[in-house]
Amino acid sequence: MKDGATRDGYGAALVELGHSDANVVVLDSGVSDSxxxxxxxxxxxxxxxxxGISEADMMCTAAGLARTGKVAFATSFACFLLGRTMDQILVSIAYSNSNVKIAGTHSGLAVGEDGPSAQMIVDLAYTRAMPNMTVIQPADWEEAVQATKALVKHAGxxxxxxxxxxLKGxxxxxxxFEIGKANVIRKGSDLVVFATGGLVQESLQAAESLQSESISVTVVNVSTIKPLDQVLILEETRKHGAVxxxxxxxxxxxxxxxxxxxxTDHQIAVPIQSVAVKDHFAETGSGAQLYEKYGLSANHVARNIKEVLAKKKP
Amino acid sequence: MEGTQLAEPEISKLEQTAKELRRKILNLIFQAGSGHPGGSLSATDILTALYFGGILQYDSKNPSDPKRDRFILSKGHASALMYCVLAGAGYFPDEKLKDYRKIGSELFLSGHPHPKTPGVEIASGSLGQGLSVGHGMALAARVDNLDYNVYVVLGDGEIQEGQIWEAAMSAVKFNSNNLIAILDNNKVAQDNITEDLKDLEPLEEKWSAFGWDTHRIDGHNMKEVMDILRLPLHATKPRMIIADTIKGKGVSFMEGQTAWHGVAPGEEDLQKALKELE
Structure with missing residues (x-):
């Protein structure tokens, strides 16, 4: 198991794909090193x-390349890549159903010291809301490699x-890895955590720490956020009764x-809490400090697990 | 100007085609009850030259031919013009036009173009995107070692969008000489005349300064339009053709009027207009 950032997995996969598939093209907007x-x-x-530093132009150029049969990866920091180009993505990519893979690195509070203007925390909302859009967040280096490759085979x-x-391997x-499939990464019996991205390792750490208190936690890596693996989510929720x-x-x-x-769609009512940014902007600081202060660290996942279990009917 | 000159009968035939298209466009917008006549009529001569003057290389029976030239109507609100041209070029029968702007349209003849319609390369309707899209297609030609050209028709109001100037710089960076932009400079936008909304001049100086092979013509003079479209590509630079046009061209009471940007003519106005276009 290889430790590494998901952006590193992405970069490594692109090089492999470059050799194996002449249709793969890559675009960047002036931050290709990062x-x-x-x-x-x-x-x-x-x-x-x-x-160059022109994300809107990049997004539509990628769409043009895609419409000639290329698989176009359009890349930048998530904060600039998406906020700036919602209209371009919506019209030239989603609505036109162009085969563009939008790769946003440096997402979330994990980016750290660059501060809230660089901490993209609304991109899942943006992209989930768009028809035709698949949304994926890998949890480690290996999954990033595989997800990048899987996207080439996936049209749209x-x-x-x-x-x-x-991240830890x-x-x-x-x-x-399969698009649309969530993955049980740790089996327990009292409660299930549905986690994505870097929060998978935080959740695993929380689950480990709760073992000494005889709390048994299942952790599911939901790497495809859209389309969601509803079958597995319903099954695990029914099994555990606490989320x-x-x-x-x-x-x-x-x-x-x-x-x-x-x-809700399936009339399932169980105790549930979310570890997420609580609808505010954060501040500068290291990723680890921000995770602690803004409620995303393993400690907070563990606290949420206990709070939910306290509400669970015996 | 290089290239063989077109004979006079060919020019007058194209002029006749343009006139018929204008009649068709007005009828179409009338029967739909909504649409954009002004900006359709201003670009009619340009699209006539491209599609019926032997400029654009296409096979309407094989719309996905990889070697085809690409055309993008970036000012997507001139969809009535686009669909009339595509029908005329054989992409679909004329009778399908009755679905224009109607729910359940089999060929998706929406208010703004979408690639579900045969002959449409990409969705447009949000201004400012088409030049970048066209540039992506122009770059793909190089990757695939194909020699097709990409033609993009822009509105003058549209180039107030910043993305146009991003694309302008990109096409020069990549020496994309197979990208040809045609500015339908009809000088009138929805709200106001473009000059008052936000002045675009001096256009030639701007595009030249951005590194484009820039030309300026009368966009209603068929001979000038054809001559410039037949000019061999520049060795390295993308080409900008500033076509001075008149919004609502061909219908006296529509010409130069903001009021006819996005309004369908009533029965009486339609008849008056068609009479002028006889």
Missing amino acids: TRTKKFGQEFPERFFNM PAYLRLGRPK LYDSSYE VTAEDHNIIGGLGDAVRHTL
Whole structure:
């Protein structure tokens, strides 16, 4: 199992794809060093387009490339990539059903010291709300590699949410990522945590720490946020009767909302709480400090688990 | 100007085609009860030259031919013009036009174009996106080692959008000489004349300064339109053709009027207009 940032997995997969698929093209908007597209650009300069600091132009250029049969990866920091280009994504990509893969790195509070203007916490809400859009957030390096490759085989628009910090390796190469499938990564019996991205490792850590208190927690990695793996979510919820959701995103519009919607649609009422940014902007500080202060760390996941269990009917 | 000159009969035939298209456009907007006549009539001569003057290389029976030239109507509100041209070019029969702006339209003849309609490359309707999209297609030609051209028709109000100028810089950076933009400079936007809304001049100086091979023509003089579209590509620069046009061209009471930007003619106005276009 390889430790590493999901952006690193993305960059590594792009280079592999460059060799195996002549249809793959990559665009960046002037931050290719940080987004890890640079290596693809060095190896395949004729299929790499650094558009400069103009995300809107990049997004539509990617759409134009896609409409000629290319698989176009449009890349930047999540904060600039999405906020600035909602109209371009909506019309030229989602509505036109163009085969563009939007890859946003440096998502969430995890980005740290650059502050709230760089901490993208509303991108899942943006992208989930768009028809035709698939939304994926890998939880480690290996899953990022596999998700990037899977997106080439998947026709249609997608958002790949990536992060800056190094994450602990959760999967080895025997893992088989599939778009639309969530993955039980730890089996317990008292409560299920549906987590995504970097919050998967926080949740696993919380589950470990609760073992000494005889609390047994299941952790599910929900790497495809749209379409949601409703079958598995309903099954695990019914099995445990208590739910925590966990994500580095605002509490509005992300995984928590998606899970609640699914449960409500199926008339399932169980105690549930969400670990997420509580509808405010954060501040500067390291990712770890922000996770602690703004309620996203393993400690907070553990606290939420206990609070939910206290409400669970015996 | 290089290239063989077109004979006079060919020019007058294209002028006749443009006139018929204008009649068709007005009828279409009338029967739909809504639409954008002004900006459709201003760009009619340009699209006539592109589609019926032998400029655009396309096969309407094989709309997905990878070698085809690409056309993008970035000012998507001129959809009545687009659909009349596509029907005329054989992408679908004329009788399908009756679905224009109607619910359940089989060919998705929406108020603004969408690629579900044969011959449409990308959705438009939000101004400012088409030049970037066209540039993406122009770049793809290079990746695929194909020699097709990409033509993008822009509105003058549209180039107030900042993204246009991002795309202007990008196309020069990549030496995309197979990208040809045509500015339908009809000088009137929805709210106001463009000059008062936000002045765009000096247009030639701006596009030249951005590095484009810039030309300016009378967008209603078919000979000028054809001559410029037949000019061989520049060796490295993308091309901007500033076509000075008149909003509502061909119908005296619509010409230059903001009021006819997005309003369908009534029965009486339609008849008056059609009479002028006989």
